[in-house]
Amino acid sequence: MDFNKLYINGAWISAKSKDTISVINPSDESVVGVVPNADSEDVKLAINAAKNAKENWQNTPFRVRIKYLYKAMKELKKMSSELNDIVLSELGSPITWTVKVQVNDSIRIFERFINLAQSYEFEKHFGNYILRKEPIGVVLAITPWNYPIYQVVQKVVPALLCGNTVVLKPSSETPITAHYFVEAFNRVGLPNGVLNLVTGSGDELSSHLIKDENVDMISFTGSTSVGKIISMKAGQSFKRLALELGGKSPCIVLEDGDINIACQKVMNSCFLNSGQTCSALSRILVPKSLKNSVIQNIKDNVSKYKPSILQNPDTLVGTLVSKKQKQKVLGMVNDALKEGATLEAGSINSDDNAIFEPILLCVKKDMFIAKNEVFGPVLCLIEYESLEDAINIANDTRYGLSAAVIGSYERAIEVAKKIKSGQVYINNSPSLFEAPFGGYKESGIGREGGLYGFDEFLETKAILNG
Known part of the structure; x- marks a missing residue:
């Protein structure tokens, strides 16, 4: 052709x-x-x-x-x-x-x-x-x-x-x-x-x-x-x-939430397609009691998403779309680190190519990277103090495209109703063609x-x- x-x-x-x-x-x-x-x-x-x-x-x-x-x-x-x-x-x-x-x-x-x-x-x-x-x-x-x-x-x-x-x-x-x-x-x-x-x-x-x-x-x-x-x-x-x-979609993990489900969900959402998904769950919001366990779970599994040979059927993650996109992602990550974010999982590659390995950053809720879209495989972990605090953090962006809540069904549904987002996933719920997709606010x-x-x-x- x-x-x-x-x-x-x-x-x-x-x-x-x-x-x-x-x-x-x-x-x-x-x-x-x-x-x-x-x-x-x-x-x-x-x-x-x-x-x-x-x-x-x-x-x-x-x-x-x-x-x-x-x-x-x-x-x-x-x-x-x-x-x-x-x-x-x-x-x-x-x-x-x-x-x-x-x-x-x-x-x-x-x-x-x-x-x-x-x-x-x-x-x-x-x-x-x-x-x-x-x-x-x-x-x-x-x-x-x-x-x-x-x-x-x-x-x-x-x-x-x-x-x-x-x-x-x-x-x-x-x-x-x-x-x-x-x-x-x-x-x-x-x-x-x-x-x-x-x-x-x-x-x-x-x-x-x-x-x-x-x-x-x-x-x-x-x-x-x-x-x-x-x-x-x-x-x-x-x-x-x-x-x-765009989006900066949150995943709220409740006190009774299944950590394995939560971590698998956010890693698949934020790391596959090299994080280049507008609805990616790029923020995971966790209570203090679960923070260390969530970090360890992601540390133990992030290597599965390491970019590798594209033709290999076992490769889950490829490159970013361009070197220009990598520089944008790298710039936001470096700015976040200067602002006080900490790298908890994965490694940062500054080489002159389009490869960017998935990473987990611990960030504060008021940091720039906590509220703005990266469009790369960068997952931000934010600790919340109460359920009300979690909902406020989830809604405290100009976006409202997607979200998830991990926890007991009844509590998760009640939290989902309070999130300003076009879609909210409960636990392991899959995406559905029949369900409308679109956003609140600037999404x-x-x-x-x-x-x-x-x-x-x-x-x-x-x-x-x-």
Whole structure:
């Protein structure tokens, strides 16, 4: 596949822009591929294609839309092996995690959206009015690098099923994965203009996309700082917004909590994917009576998460996405140590590469690192004095994306109700596709996943007929 192409109006075409972006493998700094760095002319072509296609796609019978997406999902499954190789190379993700989570889970979610859509009520009749859910129009989907196919699925699939057309702008760190996703739709003959792909980087490109009057909605996943910029620019024309942003998610361990469950949960959440997960449980809040036991448990197990050869099936953790990301993480850790944090588990590697070993820091609740997102495998342990103190610490950030409570069920549920967070896990509860995902406060606007994932891409209309 030629990655130095854009997908616009049903065809892979050369960009008007002659500028390109080299995609770098963070594990060995080799060039994975080259993609276009699109300009305003390319953006206009993509958005106009989506605009011109939206009426026909909205009027396409739902059963026909379902067929297109089901066929595309099957094509994507056929590409699983190639996707595994690309995600491993673009992201520095180890093979087992790549296969299971990055690729297979993404395709599984794709299929579940298709199945769930068939039970969604796009029209309901009440006594004296009809409630209709209608497509918004042209959706701009801006996706991050940390889950390069999963996040594309979360936005593009429900948007298309609901009858919207889409312009997809993936991260410039991991854009090649998106080429495979779009190629799956190309192979099944999706009508021209329904799905378009624009690659590139920089404020100028994003500004052209966001401000275009023909974009009706923006769905963005990324940092809170960028989300604020998008919100301000999009607000000038009152575009619909769905923002899934940063987090500093707490795990509160109650006095009667199971330490093994707590430590396993936070290490998997904070260390897998090299800590590059917006909902990572990056703070573990413990009472004084459990502090030493928790530290020892993590010390005994942190070596399991040591970065190693990506192709080795036993490797749990790979590299960070880039050396630049490592410098950001390293800078926050060094600042925390200067502020008085102590390194309790793991070791700090300052070498000139993208490898950062998972670590545990003991921090005070008012430290910068205790309240701000690191986006790396850095777990912060904070001691609390009382249950009220624990809840206050959990809520004392600008974020509210995810959380967990470990303890007896009844007490854990009561604590969960007091945490300002879009999701709260109780003990060993697994993640659920059906449950809405999204945040309070500066963690975003809107929800993804399950039936709620459709609501974001629909307008609500009441027809009064009484």
